[in-house]
Amino acid sequence: MPAYKAPVKETLFLLNDVFNIEQYRSLRGFEDLSPDLLSAIFEEAGKLAGEVLQPINLSGDQQGCKRLPDGSITTPDGFIAAYNTLKDGGWVGLSADEAHGGQGLPATLTILINEYFASANLAFGMYAGLSQGAYAALNVHASDDVKSKFMEKLASGEWTGTMNLTEPHCGTDLGLLRTKAVRADDGSYNISGTKIFISAGDHDLAENIVHLVLARIEGAPEGTKGVSLFVVPKRKVDADGNAAETNGVTCGSLEEKMGIHGNATCVMNFDDANGWLIGEENRGLKAMFVMMNEARMGVAVQGLSVSEAAYQNAVTYARDRLQGRSLTGPKFPDKIADPIIVHPDIRRTLMSIRSFNEAARALIVWTALKSDEAHRTPDSDARQKASDHLSLLTPVLKGVLTDRGFDNTVAAQQVYGGHGYISEWGMEQFVRDARIPMIYEGANGIQALDLVGRKLPADGGRALQAFLGEIGMFIQAHATDEDMQPFVLPLKTAAEDLQAATMWFMQNALGNPDHAGAGSTDYMHMFGLVSLGYMWARMAHVCLQQKSEGKGDVAFHDDKLLLGTFFAERHLPETAFRRVRVENGSESMMKMAADRF
Numbered sequence: 001m002p003a004y005k006a007p008v009k010e011t012l013f014l015l016n017d018v019f020n021i022e023q024y025r026s027l028r029g030f031e032d033l034s035p036d037l038l039s040a041i042f043e044e045a046g047k048l049a050g051e052v053l054q055p056i057n058l059s060g061d062q063q064g065c066k067r068l069p070d071g072s073i074t075t076p077d078g079f080i081a082a083y084n085t086l087k088d089g090g091w092v093g094l095s096a097d098e099a100h101g102g103q104g105l106p107a108t109l110t111i112l113i114n115e116y117f118a119s120a121n122l123a124f125g126m127y128a129g130l131s132q133g134a135y136a137a138l139n140v141h142a143s144d145d146v147k148s149k150f151m152e153k154l155a156s157g158e159w160t161g162t163m164n165l166t167e168p169h170c171g172t173d174l175g176l177l178r179t180k181a182v183r184a185d186d187g188s189y190n191i192s193g194t195k196i197f198i199s200a201g202d203h204d205l206a207e208n209i210v211h212l213v214l215a216r217i218e219g220a221p222e223g224t225k226g227v228s229l230f231v232v233p234k235r236k237v238d239a240d241g242n243a244a245e246t247n248g249v250t251c252g253s254l255e256e257k258m259g260i261h262g263n264a265t266c267v268m269n270f271d272d273a274n275g276w277l278i279g280e281e282n283r284g285l286k287a288m289f290v291m292m293n294e295a296r297m298g299v300a301v302q303g304l305s306v307s308e309a310a311y312q313n314a315v316t317y318a319r320d321r322l323q324g325r326s327l328t329g330p331k332f333p334d335k336i337a338d339p340i341i342v343h344p345d346i347r348r349t350l351m352s353i354r355s356f357n358e359a360a361r362a363l364i365v366w367t368a369l370k371s372d373e374a375h376r377t378p379d380s381d382a383r384q385k386a387s388d389h390l391s392l393l394t395p396v397l398k399g400v401l402t403d404r405g406f407d408n409t410v411a412a413q414q415v416y417g418g419h420g421y422i423s424e425w426g427m428e429q430f431v432r433d434a435r436i437p438m439i440y441e442g443a444n445g446i447q448a449l450d451l452v453g454r455k456l457p458a459d460g461g462r463a464l465q466a467f468l469g470e471i472g473m474f475i476q477a478h479a480t481d482e483d484m485q486p487f488v489l490p491l492k493t494a495a496e497d498l499q500a501a502t503m504w505f506m507q508n509a510l511g512n513p514d515h516a517g518a519g520s521t522d523y524m525h526m527f528g529l530v531s532l533g534y535m536w537a538r539m540a541h542v543c544l545q546q547k548s549e550g551k552g553d554v555a556f557h558d559d560k561l562l563l564g565t566f567f568a569e570r571h572l573p574e575t576a577f578r579r580v581r582v583e584n585g586s587e588s589m590m591k592m593a594a595d596r597f
């Protein structure tokens with residue numbers, strides 16, 4: 001059975017040493033976050049992940065969710081008890097406002113803790129993750145009356161949340177949706193329609209489920225301009241704020257699927273279900289985007305989570321499995337063969353995964369702190385810069401971390417040879433579970449289009465200029481520092497490739513938008529590589545500085561410097577061929593007639 005240990009030391013190094021969380025002390029929620037308190041929180045979260053959530057991961061996958069004859073949905077054995085532990089420990093509302101009974105801590109903490117929970121048990125982690133997204137959307141856009149009904153219950157974890165966008169004929173293109181909303185005399189709405197693929201749509205973990213539902217009000221315009229957002233509880237809420245009678249919301253069936261079997265993916269039927277409008281009529285997508293952006297970051301974290309869990313297990317296996325001898329002579333002559341970790345190809349695989357994981361975690365910390373800054377700073381200039389960063393990096397994180405996260409689970413499975421294909425080792429579960437983050441919350445092709453079509457040109461390219469400007473300044477600041485050359489020189493080349501590809505889009509894609517569509521996935525991955533390379537350069541700088549001051553753990557620093565060098569040597573050069581692909585445009589792929597495929 002696979003094992004998992006939360007990388008607490010990594011998280012703390014990033015928060016304290018690389019991104020200096022101290023600098024945010026004046027922001028709400030950051031005031032008391034001393035290194036000791038941070039350490040206590042992450043140690044505790046890591047314990048919960050390793051001791052409570054991980055042991056029910058494989059069994060949860062094998063057992064799955066069930067629909068009983070009475071239509072109710074059950075989660076796998078152990079999920080209810082584990083959820084109660086999570087809820088009673090206050091983990092669901094760690095970053096919810098104190099006014100709603102939450103702990104008011106930065107969202108960064110929740111995001112990083114969710115990495116541990118999803119590494120331990122991806123399917124389980126989604127129940128609380130969706131509640132946090134629903135809470136965020138309601139907190140920004142709901143009326144006080146609606147908030148008074150739902151916020152405390154979501155923050156405490158007593159009730160869970162969902163997002164209901166997808167319909168049978170309508171996935172990416174939300175303008176096609178048909179679910180209907182009819183105004184009632186009391187100002188509420190009655191919602192009717194069918195949604196499919198709804199994660200955590202129904203289950204036995206909470207007494208009520210708060211559905212955020214996109215629907216079209218009678219007479220609203222066609223397309224996305226006629227879409228509104230509603231909150232529709234599974235059970236109505238009585239005058240005292242308690243769950244009362246049922247509300248015309250039922251789970252029609254459970255989807256049979258490839259992975260995340262412990263999460264109930266439901267067909268949801270809304271039959272004159274009573275709900276309330278969130279935000280303005282016909283501006284539902286704007287309101288839903290609060291939840292979708294939260295969820296995109298959460299899904300990006302899932303990509304890292306499964307990659308980390310797969311890596312940890314592959315390392316254990318590579319140390320234990322005895323096959324063949326080292327190319328440079330036996331390293332363990334007393335054994336029948338050397339462990340496979342002596343072989344360069346196995347090391348290439350393990351270092352590829354780990355050098356990605358550590359930089360991906362840094363990218364998440366950097367962006368999560370910007371997200372908190374964007375929401376909590378009173379300084380309008382800092383707020384705008386942080387929002388720009390968040391908006392630009394969200395599709396990159398979602399697309400790159402989940403694409404690479406999946407690739408990494410396959411690579412880790414390969415370390416096991418045939419045993420990776422056999423269920424009991426748990427590696428094939430990681431592969432199956434890691435597949436869905438590439439698809440939901442906007443398939444990764446759509447993330448690439450969002451980056452190229454919307455995020456790059458926004459505000460005259462302001463966010464991109466700031467991003468490249470910061471990297472350029474860092475490279476310049478370390479131009480004469482010999483120890484930093486292995487990190488900044490390859491980064492400089494990669495950033496030049498990214499700049500050249502951006503320029504190519506500017507010169508060619510306006511005239512022919514297919515060029516942008518054809519190059520967008522390569523561009524997104526170039527963006528990811530440059531971002532991850534920059535994270536390595538920053539981590540390397542801190543390690544070198546701490547080493548020169550005789551501070552910290554020498555082995556930890558040396559390992560990091562090796563991993564950063566490996567990433568710069570083996571991964572960053574990928575920007576060169578991706579740039580060529582972008583610059584080759586769309587002609588060969590667009591010329592063939594559709595009926596010739």
Ligand SMILES: Cc1cc2nc3c(=O)[nH]c(=O)nc-3n(C[C@H](O)[C@H](O)[C@H](O)COP(=O)(O)OP(=O)(O)OC[C@H]3O[C@@H](n4cnc5c(N)ncnc54)[C@H](O)[C@@H]3O)c2cc1C
Nearest residue numbers: 163164165166171172197198199265440441442443445446
């Ligand atoms: C397990 C699971 C859980 C889910 N959970 C939820 C949930 O909780 N709530 C919810 O609302 N939905 C959920 N979904 C739905 C998910 O978000 C959608 O499946 C996803 O957004 C893609 O929509 P689609 O499946 O209709 O694909 P389509 O929109 O039909 O897309 C098919 C392919 O075409 C590409 N494509 C589409 N349009 C374009 C375009 N304009 N340009 C280029 N390429 C394009 C896409 O990238 C994709 O590769 C879930 C799905 C699954 C499988």
